[in-house]
Amino acid sequence: MVAGYCSAPHSMAPWKFRRSASMCNRRANTKLAGFTLLEAMIALVIVSLGMMAVHTQLNRYVVSTAFIEQKSLASWIASNTLTDFSVAPQWPPLGVTEGEVTFAQREWIWRAEVSETPVENLRRVDVAVFRSDSPELQIHTMSGFIEPPPPRGFVPLNWLSVGMGAGRAGAGG
Structure with a gap:
Protein backbone atom coordinates (compact mmCIF):
# COMPACT_ATOMS: atom_id res chain seq x y z
CA MET A 1 0.00 0.00 0.00
CA GLY A 34 -17.39 -7.16 15.10
CA PHE A 35 -20.08 -9.49 13.93
CA THR A 36 -22.09 -8.96 10.82
CA LEU A 37 -25.84 -8.64 11.04
CA LEU A 38 -26.24 -12.11 9.55
CA GLU A 39 -23.98 -13.65 12.19
CA ALA A 40 -25.89 -11.90 14.97
CA MET A 41 -29.24 -13.06 13.57
CA ILE A 42 -28.02 -16.67 13.31
CA ALA A 43 -26.79 -16.51 16.91
CA LEU A 44 -30.18 -15.18 18.05
CA VAL A 45 -31.96 -18.00 16.22
CA ILE A 46 -29.74 -20.59 17.91
CA VAL A 47 -30.26 -19.04 21.35
CA SER A 48 -34.03 -18.81 20.84
CA LEU A 49 -34.22 -22.48 19.77
CA GLY A 50 -32.32 -23.46 22.90
CA MET A 51 -34.61 -21.37 25.08
CA MET A 52 -37.68 -22.94 23.45
CA ALA A 53 -36.31 -26.41 24.23
CA VAL A 54 -35.70 -25.46 27.87
CA HIS A 55 -39.20 -23.95 28.12
CA THR A 56 -40.76 -27.11 26.67
CA GLN A 57 -38.93 -29.31 29.17
CA LEU A 58 -39.94 -27.09 32.10
CA ASN A 59 -43.56 -27.21 30.95
CA ARG A 60 -43.43 -31.02 30.79
CA TYR A 61 -41.95 -31.08 34.28
CA VAL A 62 -44.77 -28.92 35.67
CA VAL A 63 -47.46 -31.03 33.99
CA SER A 64 -45.85 -34.26 35.24
CA THR A 65 -45.62 -32.90 38.76
CA ALA A 66 -49.30 -31.93 38.78
CA PHE A 67 -50.27 -35.38 37.45
CA ILE A 68 -48.18 -37.17 40.07
CA GLU A 69 -49.71 -35.00 42.79
CA GLN A 70 -53.24 -35.91 41.68
CA LYS A 71 -52.36 -39.62 41.46
CA SER A 72 -50.85 -39.56 44.96
CA LEU A 73 -53.84 -37.80 46.51
CA ALA A 74 -56.28 -40.13 44.73
CA SER A 75 -54.25 -43.13 45.93
CA TRP A 76 -54.54 -41.95 49.53
CA ILE A 77 -58.30 -41.45 49.14
CA ALA A 78 -58.71 -44.96 47.70
CA SER A 79 -56.58 -46.44 50.49
CA ASN A 80 -58.57 -44.57 53.15
CA THR A 81 -61.84 -45.77 51.61
CA LEU A 82 -60.66 -49.39 51.59
CA THR A 83 -59.58 -49.03 55.21
CA ASP A 84 -62.98 -47.60 56.14
CA PHE A 85 -64.67 -50.61 54.55
CA SER A 86 -62.37 -53.08 56.31
CA VAL A 87 -62.80 -51.60 59.83
CA ALA A 88 -66.54 -50.91 59.53
CA PRO A 89 -68.69 -52.71 62.12
CA GLN A 90 -70.74 -54.31 59.32
CA TRP A 91 -69.88 -55.82 55.99
CA PRO A 92 -70.62 -53.44 53.13
CA PRO A 93 -73.55 -54.42 50.91
CA LEU A 94 -72.84 -55.94 47.51
CA GLY A 95 -73.01 -53.47 44.63
CA VAL A 96 -71.84 -49.94 43.96
CA THR A 97 -71.49 -47.28 46.64
CA GLU A 98 -70.46 -43.66 46.01
CA GLY A 99 -69.29 -40.88 48.25
CA GLU A 100 -67.69 -37.45 48.28
CA VAL A 101 -64.73 -36.33 50.30
CA THR A 102 -62.72 -33.14 50.72
CA PHE A 103 -59.03 -33.92 50.69
CA ALA A 104 -56.14 -31.44 50.31
CA GLN A 105 -58.58 -28.54 49.83
CA ARG A 106 -60.14 -30.30 46.83
CA GLU A 107 -63.41 -32.08 46.28
CA TRP A 108 -63.19 -35.74 45.23
CA ILE A 109 -65.69 -38.48 44.36
CA TRP A 110 -65.04 -42.13 45.12
CA ARG A 111 -66.97 -45.10 43.77
CA ALA A 112 -66.64 -48.52 45.40
CA GLU A 113 -67.90 -51.76 43.88
CA VAL A 114 -68.24 -54.61 46.36
CA SER A 115 -68.43 -58.10 44.87
CA GLU A 116 -68.39 -61.71 46.02
CA THR A 117 -65.32 -63.91 45.64
CA PRO A 118 -65.03 -67.68 45.27
CA VAL A 119 -63.63 -67.75 48.81
CA GLU A 120 -66.24 -67.84 51.56
CA ASN A 121 -66.15 -64.87 53.96
CA LEU A 122 -64.08 -62.74 51.61
CA ARG A 123 -65.31 -59.85 49.47
CA ARG A 124 -63.55 -57.82 46.84
CA VAL A 125 -63.75 -54.02 46.88
CA ASP A 126 -62.71 -51.96 43.83
CA VAL A 127 -62.42 -48.25 44.58
CA ALA A 128 -62.18 -45.64 41.81
CA VAL A 129 -61.42 -41.98 42.55
CA PHE A 130 -62.47 -38.97 40.44
CA ARG A 131 -62.17 -35.18 40.75
CA SER A 132 -65.50 -33.44 41.41
CA ASP A 133 -64.92 -30.97 38.60
CA SER A 134 -64.37 -33.80 36.07
CA PRO A 135 -66.26 -36.89 37.26
CA GLU A 136 -65.85 -38.66 33.92
CA LEU A 137 -62.05 -38.80 34.31
CA GLN A 138 -60.90 -41.61 36.60
CA ILE A 139 -57.71 -40.60 38.38
CA HIS A 140 -56.88 -43.76 40.34
CA THR A 141 -58.26 -47.19 41.13
CA MET A 142 -57.39 -49.59 43.92
CA SER A 143 -58.64 -53.07 44.81
CA GLY A 144 -58.67 -54.88 48.11
CA PHE A 145 -60.21 -57.82 49.91
CA ILE A 146 -62.07 -57.60 53.19
CA GLU A 147 -63.26 -60.20 55.64
CA PRO A 148 -66.36 -60.00 57.79
CA PRO A 149 -66.09 -57.93 60.95
CA PRO A 150 -65.30 -59.81 64.17
CA PRO A 151 -68.26 -61.08 66.19
CA ARG A 152 -69.62 -58.89 68.95
CA GLY A 153 -67.65 -59.27 72.17
CA PHE A 154 -64.52 -60.55 70.41
CA VAL A 155 -61.35 -59.41 72.15
CA PRO A 156 -58.36 -59.24 69.81
CA LEU A 157 -55.09 -60.81 70.83
CA ASN A 158 -52.54 -58.40 72.26
CA TRP A 159 -49.52 -59.26 70.15
CA LEU A 160 -47.16 -57.41 72.46
CA SER A 161 -47.89 -59.87 75.26
CA VAL A 162 -47.31 -62.98 73.13
CA GLY A 163 -44.05 -64.65 74.09
CA MET A 164 -43.87 -62.97 77.50
CA GLY A 165 -45.85 -65.67 79.26
CA ALA A 166 -44.61 -68.59 81.35
CA GLY A 167 -42.27 -71.11 79.82
CA ARG A 168 -40.00 -68.62 78.11
CA ALA A 169 -36.41 -68.54 79.24
CA GLY A 170 -35.77 -64.84 79.47
CA ALA A 171 -35.90 -62.21 76.80
CA GLY A 172 -35.02 -63.43 73.36
CA GLY A 173 -35.20 -67.10 73.84
Missing part, protein backbone atom coordinates in the same frame (compact mmCIF):
# COMPACT_ATOMS: atom_id res chain seq x y z
CA VAL A 2 1.29 3.40 -0.94
CA ALA A 3 1.48 5.96 1.86
CA GLY A 4 -1.60 8.17 1.86
CA TYR A 5 -3.76 5.79 -0.17
CA CYS A 6 -6.14 3.03 0.86
CA SER A 7 -6.17 -0.11 -1.18
CA ALA A 8 -8.54 0.25 -4.09
CA PRO A 9 -9.67 -1.97 -6.90
CA HIS A 10 -7.04 -2.20 -9.62
CA SER A 11 -9.32 -0.79 -12.27
CA MET A 12 -9.78 2.51 -10.41
CA ALA A 13 -7.30 5.26 -10.15
CA PRO A 14 -5.55 5.40 -6.77
CA TRP A 15 -5.87 9.22 -6.47
CA LYS A 16 -9.67 8.86 -6.05
CA PHE A 17 -9.10 6.98 -2.79
CA ARG A 18 -6.71 9.36 -1.12
CA ARG A 19 -7.37 9.19 2.61
CA SER A 20 -5.47 9.84 5.73
CA ALA A 21 -3.62 6.93 7.32
CA SER A 22 -5.93 6.96 10.35
CA MET A 23 -9.03 6.54 8.11
CA CYS A 24 -7.48 3.52 6.40
CA ASN A 25 -6.56 1.89 9.70
CA ARG A 26 -10.01 2.55 11.16
CA ARG A 27 -11.71 0.87 8.21
CA ALA A 28 -9.38 -2.11 8.35
CA ASN A 29 -9.99 -2.52 12.08
CA THR A 30 -13.78 -2.28 11.81
CA LYS A 31 -13.90 -5.19 9.41
CA LEU A 32 -12.14 -7.37 11.96
CA ALA A 33 -13.72 -6.04 15.15
